[in-house]
Amino acid sequence: xxxxxxxxxxxxxxxxxxxxxxxxxxxxxxxxxxxxxxxxxxxxxxxxxxxxxxxxxxxxxxxxxxxxxxxxxxxxxxxxxxxxxxxxxxxxxxxxxxxxxxxxxxxxxxxxxxxxxxxxxxxxxxxxxxxxxxxxxxxxxxxxxxxxxxxxxxxxxxxxxxxxxxxxxxxxxxxxxxx
Numbered sequence: 001x002x003x004x005x006x007x008x009x010x011x012x013x014x015x016x017x018x019x020x021x022x023x024x025x026x027x028x029x030x031x032x033x034x035x036x037x038x039x040x041x042x043x044x045x046x047x048x049x050x051x052x053x054x055x056x057x058x059x060x061x062x063x064x065x066x067x068x069x070x071x072x073x074x075x076x077x078x079x080x081x082x083x084x085x086x087x088x089x090x091x092x093x094x095x096x097x098x099x100x101x102x103x104x105x106x107x108x109x110x111x112x113x114x115x116x117x118x119x120x121x122x123x124x125x126x127x128x129x130x131x132x133x134x135x136x137x138x139x140x141x142x143x144x145x146x147x148x149x150x151x152x153x154x155x156x157x158x159x160x161x162x163x164x165x166x167x168x169x170x171x172x173x174x175x176x177x178x179x
Contacts, residue, residue, distance in 0.1 A: 001071050002028055004088035008095040009125050016146040019129055019137075027128030027137035037064035059112060063120060070117035073109035074102070081107075133174045144172035152178060 002025045012018030019025075031037060039062025051058035061069060075086040078098060082090055087098060101107040103122075105115035128137030130144075132152060138144060144151050151172035159168070 001075075001086075001088050002067075004095065005099075005121060006125055006128075008092065008099055009122060010129055011092075017142045019125055021139070022129065022137055022142050023133075023139040024125055024128035024137045027131055027135055028124050030136045031124060031127075032064040032067060038062050039064075057116070057120070059116065061112070063124075066112065066117065066120060069111045070109070070114075070121070073111050073114070074098075074107070074117070077107050077109060077114070132176075134176045141172040141174060 003020055006019040006024045006028070010019035010024065012021055035041070042057070042062065044060055044062060046060060048058055048060050059066065071087075078085060078087045078090065082094060082098070087095060090098060098107070099118065102114040102118035105113065107114035109117070128135075131137040133139060133141055141151060143149075148167070148169070149172060150168060150170050152175045153170070153173050156163075156168070
């Protein structure tokens with residue numbers, strides 16, 4: 001299911017690698033299995049009222065549970081509105097349409113707001129796409145190479161003058177490359 005969601009959000013195209021290709025589902029899996037997934041740094045005690053967009057996440061579920069509930073709600077909504085098919089069984093175009101409905105809050109989920117699930121999914125997908133490869137996403141620095149980001153290189157002081165007003169072109173290095 002996560003593979004289908006990530007592939008729909010960031011498909012491989014002529015511009016660059018897709019989210020699945022660079023390991024975003026692995027990144028999300030690792031995140032949900034750790035402290036983030038348990039909500040270790042989140043306030044998860046009530047009361048929980050509907051907040052404003054500026055207030056951020058306002059549910060009692062840690063992220064791993066939000067994914068479990070969100071995926072179940074998404075599949076139930078898809079089955080109800082898409083002829084009995086779950087999200088991962090939909091065509092690419094139908095997946096895109098379904099995610100647009102989630103983003104707009106038009107998909108009626110039974111347990112959580114669809115917009116919240118979409119927001120967290122998109123955030124985690126982008127984090128995995130642009131993350132340091134040591135966290136499971138951005139495999140082989142592919143995304144950093146695509147956007148020309150040098151990575152985790154800690155010191156440029158010795159080349160600042162040499163590259164002043166010029167593009168700094170180097171092979172990206174991850175944290176693991178520097179250790």
